[in-house]
Amino acid sequence: MGKKVGSEPLGSFYTKGKVRRRREWRGFKDTFYDYTRWLRIMGILATFIIKPRNIKAFFRYRWMANYLAVPMMVDRHTQGLRGSYLRIAHTEFDLVVADVAKLLDNLFKADRRIGNDTKLSAKAVLLDENEMTTFMMGFPTLKGLSRETPAVYVSVLLNQMAACHYIDVAQEFGLAGDVCPMPEAEAGVSIDDDFPVLGACAVQCNTTCDGSLMGNGVISRRLELEDGVPCFQLASPLRHREDDVQEYAAQEIRNCIAFIEEKTGAKWDWDYYFECAKRINESTRHRAEWLEMSKTDYPQVFGSNLALYTETNYMAICGKDPAFVEADRKVSQLAEKAYRNKEMAVKEYRHRAIVWGVQSHFYMDFLIWLQNCWGIVPLTDMLSMVSTKIISEDDKEQAIYDMAWLTENMIMRNRTHGGYKVLLDELWEFCEQFRADTVILWEHMSCKALVGMHGQFEEKAREKGIHLIWVTHDLFDPRVVSRQAIRDQINRYMRTVFREEPLDPSLEVLPDEHSW
Amino acid sequence: MKDLRHLYFFEKLLEDANNDLVREAKDSGLKCIASVCENAPEPLLNLPGTFSVRLRAPRTGSIDMGTYYLTSFLCEYTRALLERAIEGGFNFADCIISPDGCSMLNRCIENMELLRTVRKDGFFYEYMEIPMKADDNGLALYKLQCENHILKPLSRNFGIDVSDEAIRKSVAEHNKVCRLIREIGDYRKAADPRITGYEFHIITLATYVAPKSLILPYLEETASELKSREPDPKSHFRARVVLVGSEIDDVDMVRLIEDSGAYVCADRFCYGSLPGRDEIRLTDDEDALTQICRQYMYRGQCPRYMNQAKILGRREYVQSLCREYSADGVIYEQMKFCDPWAYERMVGTKVLRDEAGYPVLSIDRPYAVGSSGQIRTRVQAFVESVEIKKIQGGAR
Numbered sequence: 001m002g003k004k005v006g007s008e009p010l011g012s013f014y015t016k017g018k019v020r021r022r023r024e025w026r027g028f029k030d031t032f033y034d035y036t037r038w039l040r041i042m043g044i045l046a047t048f049i050i051k052p053r054n055i056k057a058f059f060r061y062r063w064m065a066n067y068l069a070v071p072m073m074v075d076r077h078t079q080g081l082r083g084s085y086l087r088i089a090h091t092e093f094d095l096v097v098a099d100v101a102k103l104l105d106n107l108f109k110a111d112r113r114i115g116n117d118t119k120l121s122a123k124a125v126l127l128d129e130n131e132m133t134t135f136m137m138g139f140p141t142l143k144g145l146s147r148e149t150p151a152v153y154v155s156v157l158l159n160q161m162a163a164c165h166y167i168d169v170a171q172e173f174g175l176a177g178d179v180c181p182m183p184e185a186e187a188g189v190s191i192d193d194d195f196p197v198l199g200a201c202a203v204q205c206n207t208t209c210d211g212s213l214m215g216n217g218v219i220s221r222r223l224e225l226e227d228g229v230p231c232f233q234l235a236s237p238l239r240h241r242e243d244d245v246q247e248y249a250a251q252e253i254r255n256c257i258a259f260i261e262e263k264t265g266a267k268w269d270w271d272y273y274f275e276c277a278k279r280i281n282e283s284t285r286h287r288a289e290w291l292e293m294s295k296t297d298y299p300q301v302f303g304s305n306l307a308l309y310t311e312t313n314y315m316a317i318c319g320k321d322p323a324f325v326e327a328d329r330k331v332s333q334l335a336e337k338a339y340r341n342k343e344m345a346v347k348e349y350r351h352r353a354i355v356w357g358v359q360s361h362f363y364m365d366f367l368i369w370l371q372n373c374w375g376i377v378p379l380t381d382m383l384s385m386v387s388t389k390i391i392s393e394d395d396k397e398q399a400i401y402d403m404a405w406l407t408e409n410m411i412m413r414n415r416t417h418g419g420y421k422v423l424l425d426e427l428w429e430f431c432e433q434f435r436a437d438t439v440i441l442w443e444h445m446s447c448k449a450l451v452g453m454h455g456q457f458e459e460k461a462r463e464k465g466i467h468l469i470w471v472t473h474d475l476f477d478p479r480v481v482s483r484q485a486i487r488d489q490i491n492r493y494m495r496t497v498f499r500e501e502p503l504d505p506s507l508e509v510l511p512d513e514h515s516w
Numbered sequence: 517m518k519d520l521r522h523l524y525f526f527e528k529l530l531e532d533a534n535n536d537l538v539r540e541a542k543d544s545g546l547k548c549i550a551s552v553c554e555n556a557p558e559p560l561l562n563l564p565g566t567f568s569v570r571l572r573a574p575r576t577g578s579i580d581m582g583t584y585y586l587t588s589f590l591c592e593y594t595r596a597l598l599e600r601a602i603e604g605g606f607n608f609a610d611c612i613i614s615p616d617g618c619s620m621l622n623r624c625i626e627n628m629e630l631l632r633t634v635r636k637d638g639f640f641y642e643y644m645e646i647p648m649k650a651d652d653n654g655l656a657l658y659k660l661q662c663e664n665h666i667l668k669p670l671s672r673n674f675g676i677d678v679s680d681e682a683i684r685k686s687v688a689e690h691n692k693v694c695r696l697i698r699e700i701g702d703y704r705k706a707a708d709p710r711i712t713g714y715e716f717h718i719i720t721l722a723t724y725v726a727p728k729s730l731i732l733p734y735l736e737e738t739a740s741e742l743k744s745r746e747p748d749p750k751s752h753f754r755a756r757v758v759l760v761g762s763e764i765d766d767v768d769m770v771r772l773i774e775d776s777g778a779y780v781c782a783d784r785f786c787y788g789s790l791p792g793r794d795e796i797r798l799t800d801d802e803d804a805l806t807q808i809c810r811q812y813m814y815r816g817q818c819p820r821y822m823n824q825a826k827i828l829g830r831r832e833y834v835q836s837l838c839r840e841y842s843a844d845g846v847i848y849e850q851m852k853f854c855d856p857w858a859y860e861r862m863v864g865t866k867v868l869r870d871e872a873g874y875p876v877l878s879i880d881r882p883y884a885v886g887s888s889g890q891i892r893t894r895v896q897a898f899v900e901s902v903e904i905k906k907i908q909g910g911a912r
Contacts, residue, residue: 174865176850176858176880178589187859206648206822210618213648214819214859217827221863224824233822235648237657238616244664245645248657255653416619419643420626445589448855452594452623455585456630 003027005082006347010372011506018516019072030082037090041071041097048101053115057108061194062165063151067104069158069516070097076365077304080372080504084338085345088301088331092309095327099312104150106143111196125260126202126229129153129186130212132410133318134403135203135234135256138273142266147195148186148219149316153361156185156476157308159516160362160483163476166192180446181476182361183208183215190219197227201263203256205234207410209417209449232259238417240408249404270396276319277393277402283313286328288388290335294379295434297349298342300335303367303378307359310384315411348503350375351467354430356382357442357450358412360473363483370440373487373507374494379434382442383411385426416449423449424456431466438467440490444475469493483512517748521741522734523715526722529731530767531574533600534608537726541567542608546727547674550609552597552625553617554786555646555818557808559686559796560666561613565676567727569609570787572765573600576884585627586620591853592883593763594624601633609634611673613666615644617820618856642669649823650813658809667805683804687796689728696735697723697793700742704781705841708747713759713780717770720789724765753779755902757877758837760784760864761849762857769885773847776895778902781841784817784834785849791815791833819860830860831867838874844902845875847895852880875902 002008003026013020023038025031045067048054058064074097078089109115110124123141127133129148136144155162166188167181173191175184189195202223206213220231234256237245257268287310290301317324353370355378360366370376387409391402408414415423431439439461443451461468471489474480491508494500502508529535542548549561549568561568573596581602582595600606606628614625622643628634629641642665647654667678676682697720703711719738723731754777759770763786770780784790794815798807817830834846848865850857858880865878877898881891 170862174862174878176852176861178853179855179858204822210820210855211859213822214856216822217819217859218863220824220827231824233649233824235654235822237645238622239643239645242645244660245657248645248647248653248660251653251656417616420623420630424630443587445587448590448853449619449623451587451589452620452627454587456627 003030003082005344006080006372006504009506010079010504011508011510014510014512014515016511017514018069020075023075024079026082026086030086034078034086034090037094038071038074040094041074044098044101045070048105051105053108054105057104057111057114057196060113061151061196062192063155063162063189063194066155066159066162072516073158077308077368079365079368081345081368084300084334084343085305088305088334091327091330091334092305095323096308096312099317099321100150100154103145107145107147107150107196107198110145110198113197121198122200123264123266124199125264126199126223128204128207128216130208130410130413131203131205131234132207132315132407133320134406135253135260137276137318137320137403138257138268138270139260139264139266140269140272142260142264144320145199146316148189151189151195152182152185152476156361157364160478164479166194167477178446180209180211180444181474183211185476187215187218190222193222197229199229201260202229202231203234203260204231205236205407207236207407207413209413209447211446230263232256234407236404236407236410240414240418241422246401246404249408250400253400253403253407270399273399274393277391277399279319279322279325281390281393282325283319283328284388284390286332287384289332291380293335293339296339298339298344299377299379300338300343301331302380303345303371304365306384307367307381308364310386311411314386318406345377346371346375346503348375349377350500350503351438352377352379352434352436353438353440354379354381354427354434354436355440355442356427358416358444358447358475359383359442360444360471360481360486361475362478363473363486366483366486369487369507370490373502373504374490374500375503376438376440378440379436380430382415385430386411386414416447420453420456424453424460428460428464428466431464436466438469440469440471443470443472445472445480446474467493467497478513484509517710517712517745520715520738520745522738523718525734526718527767529722529726530572530718533569533572533574533605533725535726537730538569538608540730541727547610547676548608549670550606550612551614552612552621553615554792555615555617555812555816556613556644556666557662557812559683559690559808560662560805562686562690562728563670563676563678563682564685565674566670567729569726570724570765571597571606572725573597573605573883574767576600585631586623589853590620590623591851593851594620596883598624598627601628602631604633607634607636610636610638611640611642611669613642613644613669615646617646617818618854620853638673640669640673642666646820647813648820650816650821650826651823654813655806655810658813659806662805662809680804683808684798687798687804687808689732691795692732693723693728693735694793694795696732696739697789698795699739700735701789701793703742706747707842708751709779709781710742710745710747712774713783714771714774716789717780717783718767720783720793721765721767721787723793724787751779753777755779755844755899756781756842758782758784758834758841758843758846759788759849760834760846761861762851762854763787764849766884768887769881772885772888772892773895776892777899778847778895781843782837784837786818790837791817819856831864834864834868835872838872843874844906845877845898847877847879847898850880851883875905
């Protein structure tokens with residue numbers, strides 16, 4: 001145990017319970033840094049919980065109990081990290097934690113059942129979890145709040161079992177068990193009447209998949225018909241690379257903005273929009289720089305450090321929060337320094353991998369496990385390979401098309417929709433660019449758009465001589481495929497095909513089926 | 517009842533995608549336009565010089581190859597289609613025009629393209645974006661997509677006349693089929709109907725998979741025959757149901773329901789007649805293409821339409837069918853793994869049962885139902901429950 005990367009077996013921290021045996025010793029400097037960040041997260045939680053309305057929310061909403069696991073979630077994503085990697089992780093994750101705490105605080109303040117702040121509620125626009133929030137970039141006086149993000153999406157990041165209850169609720173209500181568990185769980189929360197009730201209006205979308213689109217119908221039924229919150233359905237074209245759908249997409253954005261203006265009385269502010277657009281462009285440049293580094297022998301922002309942060313910054317923030325650009329700058333500084341010093345996250349990089357497909361949500365720290373256990377470097381992942389187009393910072397007409405473009409190119413759907421080229425052909429192009437020898441292919445069993453290319457992935461990988469490792473899972477439901485079953489799929493391939501021994505054998509089998 | 521004269525002929529047509537009428541049309545030099553979804557407007561695929569076929573995979577056995585490419589998580593319809601395509605079963609087609617209707621169908625067709633299942637000079641694939649909301653913006657998109665992915669490719673590749681006049685001619689023929697199907701289908705409203713749900717299903721299904729001009733004489737004769745057909749003195753059906761849900765091109769599905777005692781009085785599913793065989797009404801003050809797209813968009817009952825008016829409209833439509841066809845109950849069905857209909861079935865079942873007060877049977881099913889004992893048992897139990905309610909004088 002010590003300062004050196006890989007100096008202690010990380011599997012030894014696991015118990016059969018929810019939490020780990022002890023915190024990791026990373027040498028004095030890194031341990032002290034990590035501890036101060038842990039204290040900061042505890043501070044965010046304490047600031048949140050001292051408000052009586054938030055305590056009330058803990059008892060009203062079943063999913064709130066998952067938030068007790070926030071410090072543990074951050075710990076899971078910093079396992080084995082030292083130096084720059086540790087600092088990059090904390091810069092990103094701690095900011096995401098603070099952002100979610102702010103979101104929760106606003107939700108409960110305006111919630112008719114909790115804070116019932118009608119003024120705030122009148123300024124709140126409810127957003128879909130799977131939605132680019134570009135159409136909020138010109139409304140500085142409004143608050144775009146997503147209910148599904150903290151109730152379902154983040155909850156599963158915190159506690160692997162968080163969505164199981166809601167999945168069961170939806171199925172008891174009559175939903176088939178073979179749909180994607182993500183919209184299924186969201187529908188379950190709505191059926192269970194476990195969402196905060198607030199907002200002047202809501203904007204739903206069709207962005208991820210057929211299941212997500214249909215799940216919105218369940219949610220809007222309660223939201224619009226029972227709670228009286230008017231909903232706009234933002235329909236974004238599926239074949240988003242085609243020129244002949246762009247006008248439709250742009251008109252949807254215009255209609256959406258007009259709807260928000262009508263329901264809230266707020267007016268679109270172009271100055272604020274372009275301010276946000278500049279921030280989006282800066283974030284894009286930083287992300288592009290990180291990806292360029294990942295094409296070299298010394299990648300610096302990859303795996304968990306790239307995936308979750310990109311999702312949040314690209315989709316939910318959309319340039320509206322300056323804190324994220326500041327974090328981008330800091331991450332770039334740390335990464336550049338580490339690159340110059342040829343730093344490595346683990347002691348040996350054995351395989352360069354592209355992680356493709358839809359990741360298992362209940363096991364988001366799988367990427368860090370890959371590098372710690374087997375020395376597989378997850379250079380980038382499908383959800384991080386989003387638009388790198390620089391958007392206009394002064395042209396109002398072009399801006400409408402930019403918003404439409406970004407909406408069409410939401411995380412995941414920019415690959416799972418738009419024809420096979422964006423999912424299949426571009427993967428091999430990325431393999432070449434990143435000099436990857438391996439593809440870790442998440443097979444989210446309920447994601448029809450993805451598994452519908454199963455045979456094509458296999459045949460092309462064989463043709464190109466790339467190792468393709470399937471990792472089957474059911475996104476939100478660890479009862480179908482457990483974390484260990486996920487790991488076993490990698491373990492089996494590494495031992496039988498690569499004939500390798502793990503870098504850290506203590507991580508190969510972990511007793512974490514009950515763990516947060 | 518006395519057998520319908522052409523029923524066997526219609527049944528034979530459904531035994532093979534490349535059926536007798538398709539072959540006859542091909543021999544006469546017509547181009548075959550294959551499609552897989554109701555959202556591709558049929559009259560645009562049946563212009564002078566072309567005819568449309570909605571793809572099916574009748575007599576499906578093994579779908580192992582389809583399952584290898586698409587996995588066992590995609591619906592069996594798509595797997596069966598891909599299997600059939602790999603076997604060369606759709607080589608008679610001259611192109612495939614596929615709306616990006618659902619992810620599974622889209623992937624199915626893309627796999628056909630990638631695997632080059634049809635190796636024929638000039639064969640092409642077109643993918644259409646279809647609006648997900650019924651509004652002016654959606655209409656503009658629909659029209660543009662039909663122009664770019666149906667009309668222009670047909671004109672460019674096959675030299676087909678895609679003028680307004682040609683489209684109107686196609687609509688006129690389409691409407692003849694629709695009127696006959698409606699005339700035949702209206703007999704189902706009677707208390708002692710002179711056509712079974714099965715017979716009607718077969719006739720309707722045949723109109724989707726055979727050239728319109730060639731099937732018209734058979735429909736006319738059948739309609740004429742039905743005018744004097746005597747219903748059975750005593751019906752063996754114990755309940756009347758509306759069948760609602762996802763794609764059904766299986767000839768056995770309605771037969772199984774009727775063998776279990778429930779008369780299928782209305783067919784609200786893809787490949788059904790409601791609203792698939794509603795006439796398209798054209799006026800002279802606007803181009804035909806716009807009018808076709810508008811009517812397809814506003815009347816469409818596909819669950820992928822996501823705006824609230826369409827969502828609510830779908831359940832109201834089912835209720836209106838229940839009233840119009842004097843149904844005792846509703847069977848909501850979906851093909852297993854179908855995401856859109858999984859949700860629509862769940863909410864539709866709840867609304868029809870709890871809010872409209874109809875008994876509802878909610879089932880998922882395989883592509884080819886065959887003689888499924890499980891579904892038979894469920895339908896039989898449903899029929900009994902409807903009967904008991906009738907005896908006890910409960911609500912409906």
